[in-house]
Amino acid sequence: MHKPGNHTSLFQLPGVKPLVGVFLSVVAAVSIWFLPLHGLAPEGKKALAITLFTVIWWVFKIVPPAYSTLLMLMGYILLGVATPQEVFAIWTTPLMWLIIGSFLMATAVTKSGLAERVATFFIIRFAGSYLGLIILTYVLGFVLSFLIPHPFPRALLMMSLMRAVIQKSGVNATDAASLGFSVFVATTATSTILLTGDSTLNIATIGFSGLSVGWLDWAKYMAVPGILASVLMMLLYMAIFPQTDPVEIDRTSLILEQDKHGKMTRKEIITLIWVSMALVLWMTDSLHGIDPAWIALLVAVGLSLPKVGGVLDENDLMSGINWPILLFVVGAMAIGTVGRTTGLAQWLAGNLLPAKTPQNPYIFAALVGGVTMVIHMVLGSALACMSIMAPPMVHYAVSAGWSPLFPSLLVYTAVAIHYIFPFQHVTILLGQGDTGGYGSRQVLKYGVPLTLVTLIVLIPIEVTWWMVMGLF
Structure with missing residues (x-):
């Protein structure tokens, strides 16, 4: 009998969360597949569907991330999105x-x-x-x-x-x-x-x-x-x-x-x-x-x-080698390679970002860093967020004459030091519980004001330093 005050979330029921994730991943991939995305080539549309499908599997932890990554890589190859040489180029x-x-x-x-x-x-x-x-x-x-x-x-x-x-x-x-x-x-x-x-x-x-x-x-x-x-x-x-x-x-x-x-x-x-x-x-x-x-x-x-x-x-x-992380890196790099070769990165940059690239480096850093932080809060994984955000940001920056290292380092900083919940940074997640003795409450208490610190590092500190170092 259900006792008063003993409320159980639907997502806490055994097996429900993975099923929801599988359902959402299929709906998202099928929707992308059939939507008329103007300006995006068929290969780019396939790449977007496969990538979005995989990201949802990462977020919902349907299987260990390394296996989701392998499924994505096979999807790129078997559906003719990219060649094995392109998919495994990082090796x-x-x-x-x-x-x-x-x-x-x-x-x-x-x-x-x-x-x-x-x-x-x-x-x-x-x-x-x-x-x-x-x-x-x-x-x-x-x-x-x-x-x-x-x-x-x-x-x-x-x-x-x-x-x-x-x-x-x-x-x-x-x-x-x-x-x-x-x-x-x-x-x-x-x-x-x-x-x-x-x-x-x-x-x-x-x-x-x-x-x-x-x-x-x-x-x-x-x-x-x-x-x-x-x-x-x-x-x-x-x-x-x-x-x-x-x-x-x-x-x-x-x-x-x-x-x-x-x-x-x-x-x-x-x-x-x-x-x-x-x-x-x-x-x-x-x-x-x-x-x-x-x-x-x-x-x-x-x-x-x-x-x-x-x-x-x-x-x-x-x-001594963390093979699951290694496979995850292969997947992240494959997303970037496939995004460039299929035109997906260019299409995302053209549709998600302002048509005119800001010429002021501080405004550009605020745009790239802010958007990346928001996407990171949704995706959770730093490497997954980088693999989605870095390719279009690099294309966006290069088209305006910026060094490709500029947006890459901005995206990196936004995901490397910022988090609000433990799952948004794997190192913080590693210590949660018995390992480090802390929980989500401490992470949230620190993570919210950390957002302001991250913006300070991204905009005035990094941009000013990189100007002094001649990155621009």
């Missing part, structure tokens, strides 16, 4: 191999114990107060981005160490949730500073621009905006989540914990040498001309060699 570019190399390097740094040693070193020096721990999440997030080129293992490592500090200091539940949430918020911010800060989103951004952007080139355009974004996000965080109870942190026990690690092991030293070599070569790519992807792969191989390596083994090729 022939350095971008995909940079992602793979970065995953393997991250595995080595974590597996060897080097990352935990570095993190513990910084924790002892910053873990003196509640605010010190908040600052630590940003400092450590940035430092570890040199060693671990992916946000997931960085955030999980930092959280494991933060959890130990929380338990030893007797922090109350409210402050514990705030400290856990800070780890994942800081990871989203600091991931924007370096090209290898996020080996999926950052590298996908370069792919959408169609330009060759090196490690130092990314730092030239994004390091200052990324650092300022991190500072603004940290100050906002401190204002929204103030300390509620005194925190007594036992630094002596932390030092004793560090002493247990002893001297650096052979694997840690070897890993540090190989990763340092990669950083030096990435920073000097303009001198030697070797693409960062090939450097990452060579370092990964070096870490597996006998005598001078021995950190990575054949099992790491499967367990």
Whole structure:
């Protein structure tokens, strides 16, 4: 019998949400297929129907995203929208191999114990107060981005160490949730500073621009905006989540914990040498001309060699690479390629954006950033939003004489640091619940004012900095 006050949403019933998603995806695809979309070629109409169908499957999580992506790729090929060479073009570019190399390097740094040693070193020096721990999440997030080129293992490592500090200091539940949430918020911010800060989103951004952007080139355009974004996000965080109870942190026990690690092991030293070599070569790519992807792969191989390596083994090729994310990147890049070859990107730009491209870069940034943020709130997935928004925005910008990197970085920023609910950023979603100790309430409380911070970063900060750097 139904009890008063025990209301169950239709979407909460088992199996209902996926069925609704399947129904909406079919209706949307069929409608697009038969609608008279003037100016859009038949191949473009097919591409739009298949893409919209897949996006709905992503949003409703009908199956794991990697399988939805595979279905989309097969749809492009089997329905004659694009050739296999076009659909899987990213496998022939350095971008995909940079992602793979970065995953393997991250595995080595974590597996060897080097990352935990570095993190513990910084924790002892910053873990003196509640605010010190908040600052630590940003400092450590940035430092570890040199060693671990992916946000997931960085955030999980930092959280494991933060959890130990929380338990030893007797922090109350409210402050514990705030400290856990800070780890994942800081990871989203600091991931924007370096090209290898996020080996999926950052590298996908370069792919959408169609330009060759090196490690130092990314730092030239994004390091200052990324650092300022991190500072603004940290100050906002401190204002929204103030300390509620005194925190007594036992630094002596932390030092004793560090002493247990002893001297650096052979694997840690070897890993540090190989990763340092990669950083030096990435920073000097303009001198030697070797693409960062090939450097990452060579370092990964070096870490597996006998005598001078021995950190990575054949099992790491499967367990160390996040294959679902890799397939998702393939799908995102395929949407961009298909959008360009079928004329879909041009059609979307012509129908969704003003006919005349703003010549003022600040107005252009407000338009691109604002539209992207709105679409991101609907789609949820950052990479899915980028794959939909970047191609038409790039076409829109290039037609007015802007560099294609300009809209690509704007779209990237709008999805990389902005969210209101956990599902709108995979790193924030990763920490929700038992992992980070926070829930949707904390994310919403921070996400709403974060919208204003994101606009400040997008418009006055990034545009002004890029003008100084000569991007225009």
